[in-house]
Amino acid sequence: MTLTIHPVPGLPEIRPGDDLAALLADALARADLGPQPGDILVVTHKVVSKAEGAIALLEGDEEAAYRRLAAEQAVEILRRRGDLIIARTRHGFICANAGVDRSNAAPGTAVLLPFDPDRSAHSLRMALCHRTGVDVPVVITDTFGRAWRRGLVDVAIGISGLEAILDLRGTTDTQGRELKVTEVAVVDEIAAAADLAMGKAAGIPAALVRGLAAPCGEGRATDLVRPAGEDMFR
């Protein structure tokens, strides 16, 4: 089935207290992208964090304040190199600087991760459903580095209306062989696909994915966190 990914242009700069669902509904309508059943809305966490006020001032020496903030947001520091820390956040995500980010943030500020991105996704989904009459799953994304591979990719840090993982165990391949270990991180693939349409520098923080037979459900992005006991690379 052909998949289309539409960037959602025209969102204003988001400020604390803004009604993100209302702004997204307006932007979708203006772009002739009124949600349809089966659509998935992908939003970068930055606009969610800004609307929720998850912004910190970097007072005094900005670099030092930024490093302090990242350390505060970390519940565990896995690696440290120069000013960079690879840390586990309270949500369980392992990422650079505990997800504290200054790109696309107002001067002198940094944007934190939403306090509970799965809950943020759920609230956004409910508010959009209320406004548009269509229940569209929501994926909130961030941009993470990876072990072993250079470059960053967008991943899901909050979801609502979807399973995080498409579990193909027990189904068979084209040879009739049972797929034993295939669990696809489908919401991470949705996040990556949406990033292609949004573009990092263009400042478009939302995309609508249409035509994907995604696994509906009530999963959480924290389902993607590999439990420490199963993780060979802590």
Add this chain to the structure above:
Amino acid sequence: MTLTIHPVPGLPEIRPGDDLAALLADALARADLGPQPGDILVVTHKVVSKAEGAIALLEGDEEAAYRRLAAEQAVEILRRRGDLIIARTRHGFICANAGVDRSNAAPGTAVLLPFDPDRSAHSLRMALCHRTGVDVPVVITDTFGRAWRRGLVDVAIGISGLEAILDLRGTTDTQGRELKVTEVAVVDEIAAAADLAMGKAAGIPAALVRGLAAPCGEGRATDLVRPAGEDMFR
């Protein structure tokens, strides 16, 4: 810009020696997906490996033969748990069982990674250009696990006609702030996006990505391998 991802149906089961470019060109034409300038063709490595004969027989005890084969294909074993090894391949990729895979393989066989997936991508691109008259970049994918995050995602293991990484360093964000460390693994995002359209169990091994302003160039997927000296998680 709206991105569309078209699965390419109708490829036959691929056998060693098959002319994959000819089969893909036919399948694209039948699906009314004749390549256009700007398109990107994504192909799972499995059909490339099969066409190149990168298939091994699992003789005797299949499980034991499979484990032996995975160990042979590894140049370094990073972790071992039960029968699973996380290994570095000769290409530099770090993945489960050194990329040796039995899903969608004929009974009693396993599929290896192509010997040089970047070269395979280049050959496929040239042959397709010769047949269709359009020079379309090619991405060859595999399905990898990740440290810290559950579930598998498709990544690029061979490319031609693209840069592996979109380097945004030196450009500015919407606030006019210089993006300092943003290198996007755009070909990995392309691989993930294509997987959404193909689906693991459906057995569709190719997709055409249309509408993406991708970074043209002569990069290699091995550019994505983080040098051991820079890698904090070996």
